[in-house]
Amino acid sequence: MSTPTLESLWRCFDGVVPTTLATCDLQGIPNVSLISSVSYVDSKHVAVSRQFFNKTTRNLLENPHALAVMWDPLDLCVHRMRLRFDHSETEGPLFDAMASRIQVIASHTGLQGVFRLIAADVFEVTSIEADPEVLEAAPEDVEILPPPPDLPTEQRSELWVLQRLLAEMKCAANLDCLLEVVLGTLNETLGFDHGLVLVPDESGKRLVTIASRGYGEGGVGAEVPFGEGLLGIVAEKRQALRVGPLDSALRYARAARGRALDQGGHDLGREIPLPGLPSAQSQLALPLVAGSELVGVLAFESSKLHAFEAWHQVFLDLLADRFAHAMSDLLAPSEPTDSEPPPPSIVLPESPLHAAPAPFPPLSPSLEPGLPSYSLCFYKNDDCIFVDGSYLIRGVPARILWRLLNVLERERRDEFTNRELRLDPWLGLPPIRDNLESRLVLLRRRLAERCPEIRLSSRGRGRFGLELDCTLARVERASASIEPPAG
Amino acid sequence: MEFVASGVDVLVATRDENLMPESMMAIGGRAHPDLRTFTTYLPEALADATVRNLLRNGDIAVTLVRPIDHKALQIKGKFVTLRRSTEADRQVQALGRAGLIEQFARIGIPRPVTRRLVWWPSLAIELRVDSVYLQTPGPGAGEPMSRGALSR
Numbered sequence: 001m002s003t004p005t006l007e008s009l010w011r012c013f014d015g016v017v018p019t020t021l022a023t024c025d026l027q028g029i030p031n032v033s034l035i036s037s038v039s040y041v042d043s044k045h046v047a048v049s050r051q052f053f054n055k056t057t058r059n060l061l062e063n064p065h066a067l068a069v070m071w072d073p074l075d076l077c078v079h080r081m082r083l084r085f086d087h088s089e090t091e092g093p094l095f096d097a098m099a100s101r102i103q104v105i106a107s108h109t110g111l112q113g114v115f116r117l118i119a120a121d122v123f124e125v126t127s128i129e130a131d132p133e134v135l136e137a138a139p140e141d142v143e144i145l146p147p148p149p150d151l152p153t154e155q156r157s158e159l160w161v162l163q164r165l166l167a168e169m170k171c172a173a174n175l176d177c178l179l180e181v182v183l184g185t186l187n188e189t190l191g192f193d194h195g196l197v198l199v200p201d202e203s204g205k206r207l208v209t210i211a212s213r214g215y216g217e218g219g220v221g222a223e224v225p226f227g228e229g230l231l232g233i234v235a236e237k238r239q240a241l242r243v244g245p246l247d248s249a250l251r252y253a254r255a256a257r258g259r260a261l262d263q264g265g266h267d268l269g270r271e272i273p274l275p276g277l278p279s280a281q282s283q284l285a286l287p288l289v290a291g292s293e294l295v296g297v298l299a300f301e302s303s304k305l306h307a308f309e310a311w312h313q314v315f316l317d318l319l320a321d322r323f324a325h326a327m328s329d330l331l332a333p334s335e336p337t338d339s340e341p342p343p344p345s346i347v348l349p350e351s352p353l354h355a356a357p358a359p360f361p362p363l364s365p366s367l368e369p370g371l372p373s374y375s376l377c378f379y380k381n382d383d384c385i386f387v388d389g390s391y392l393i394r395g396v397p398a399r400i401l402w403r404l405l406n407v408l409e410r411e412r413r414d415e416f417t418n419r420e421l422r423l424d425p426w427l428g429l430p431p432i433r434d435n436l437e438s439r440l441v442l443l444r445r446r447l448a449e450r451c452p453e454i455r456l457s458s459r460g461r462g463r464f465g466l467e468l469d470c471t472l473a474r475v476e477r478a479s480a481s482i483e484p485p486a487g
Numbered sequence: 488m489e490f491v492a493s494g495v496d497v498l499v500a501t502r503d504e505n506l507m508p509e510s511m512m513a514i515g516g517r518a519h520p521d522l523r524t525f526t527t528y529l530p531e532a533l534a535d536a537t538v539r540n541l542l543r544n545g546d547i548a549v550t551l552v553r554p555i556d557h558k559a560l561q562i563k564g565k566f567v568t569l570r571r572s573t574e575a576d577r578q579v580q581a582l583g584r585a586g587l588i589e590q591f592a593r594i595g596i597p598r599p600v601t602r603r604l605v606w607w608p609s610l611a612i613e614l615r616v617d618s619v620y621l622q623t624p625g626p627g628a629g630e631p632m633s634r635g636a637l638s639r
Contacts, residue, residue, distance in 0.1 A: 017554075017596065022510035024502040029563060030548045032500035032510045033622055054629045055620075067508045076600050082507075133532055134512070135603045281595075305595060 017071035023059035078131040083123035179211035282307040290328035381479035397443040494586020501540035514606040515583025528609040541566040559622035
């Protein structure tokens with residue numbers, strides 16, 4: 001059997017069966033404990049996360065020798081690594097990467113501030129041995145390794161996939177198309193069937209989902225505060241994160257949470273639900289950064305263990321860079337210059353039109369019994385709109401929709417330009433990098449999910465129409481407390 | 488006792504004369520009624536280094552971890568005796584092994600895979616319990632517990 005290399009142990013680094021670390025003090029008293037994560041540093045070093053100062057730490061300061069026993073989660077093959085403690089890091093890229101992962105787990109368990117990385121303890125790996133005798137030979141009818149992914153041969157080359165994605169991204173005419181291309185092609189080629197794209201909202205403190213794949217309806221509009229959960233931490237740190245077996249990591253953190261509560265800990269925050277798949281075992285999220293600006297976060301998850309390998313992260317890092325720049329280009333204002341005249345307003349006769357897709361159906365209910373009707377309520381203090389009592393959207397997209405409906409009712413005009421929205425002070429768009437396009441994508445998709453008879457349709461570059469195949473009752477109220485969909 | 492029977496991962500640590508730590512997985516264990524003695528079972532085929540260390544210096548630590556929730560305690564003590572496991576020991580081991588198979592299944596490791604762990608024939612290691620420490624991750628990990636903890 002060939003000597004294993006650290007690179008060949010990537011599944012062991014993902015955990016599932018926690019690694020054990022044996023140490024010994026100078027009096028010769030041994031100690032063995034579980035450690036929450038071991039990270040690959042380079043071909044001769046690993047790092048162990050230290051969340052608590054404990055007997056293992058004290059032993060290592062006295063006697064640097066340690067033995068780590070790692071288990072491959074798929075076949076339980078055991079690898080024994082002889083280690084020599086080298087140094088601890090409390091800052092820098094290694095520490096930041098490990099701290100971010102710990103922070104993700106902590107935020108999922110309400111343990112922010114308690115379950116945090118104190119140091120990354122770096123060890124020199126002096127030897128690695130496979131220990132095949134731990135396991136009896138597998139019976140022939142036991143399938144140990146999962147079958148390889150069932151992908152067509154011609155689609156297995158990640159370079160081919162990258163080339164195809166870059167070409168398709170170049171052809172994307174608008175942000176909607178771009179989002180579909182990226183999530184759709186990655187699903188088709190690499191089998192990433194649960195994906196999200198999120199963008200910062202106007203506050204710059206929250207992410208809002210503008211595209212999702214694999215979650216059915218309801219994903220768009222979900223919000224995540226910066227710094228919370230995997231997605232919020234990726235946005236805050238602008239750092240890609242791949243989280244392996246969440247169950248295992250959460251179990252470890254929940255054990256720590258239980259201990260903290262037993263010891264009278266309080267104010268641990270509430271345990272927030274994982275975004276998307278309730279049974280997620282693997283997650284991968286990448287910041288989308290163009291220049292110095294965070295334009296979004298791209299995230300995938302899977303209920304399979306080890307769905308995302310290290311090379312996936314490298315591959316998606318390359319893609320994310322191009323994706324971010326493509327998004328940035330499409331989000332930049334691209335309308336007629338000030339010297340050009342604004343698009344003509346269309347003024348229609350006063351009489352209401354009836355048949356769908358009539359541009360100006362009546363806005364009050366009961367006039368058109370054949371059409372569906374919706375009741376829209378705009379809560380001014382919260383900047384949010386409810387449809388038939390259910391949350392629809394808030395923030396700038398909500399104000400945009402309310403403005404469009406006001407204009408349609410007052411002026412009988414159903415065509416709008418991005419430019420007039422940018423010039424409208426009530427909408428509160430920032431003068432630079434307003435991300436109007438992403439707000440419109442979000443609004444369009446939320447409408448398609450909740451009330452498809454209200455549509456925003458493209459009418460050329462920088463122009464769009466508001467189409468109603470329904471009757472509307474609208475009301476404005478001062479305030480409401482809202483709970484938008486959780487991230 | 489209930490904790491041990493619930494299907495725990497039993498990790499045995501020893502050290503050699505150069506203070507190089509050694510560890511291995513044992514299958515099954517039991518606390519004696521006096522709560523001063525603990526017996527665990529080392530798969531014979533894997534136990535050479537551990538047994539050598541025990542015969543030379545006797546220092547031993549045994550950590551018991553329940554995989555599903557990471558509840559853990561660690562026993563520190565001194566090696567007392569070593570013998571081949573009997574049929575009665577085998578019954579104790581079989582219970583511990585069955586519990587471990589179920590615990591591992593709950594964290595995603597298929598039962599047929601866990602059943603492949605070598606466990607028999609085994610050596611019964613008896614140790615004197617000097618101290619018991621809380622090992623569950625979190626604040627307080629490493630704090631001493633009373634020996635009575637072994638009765639729970």
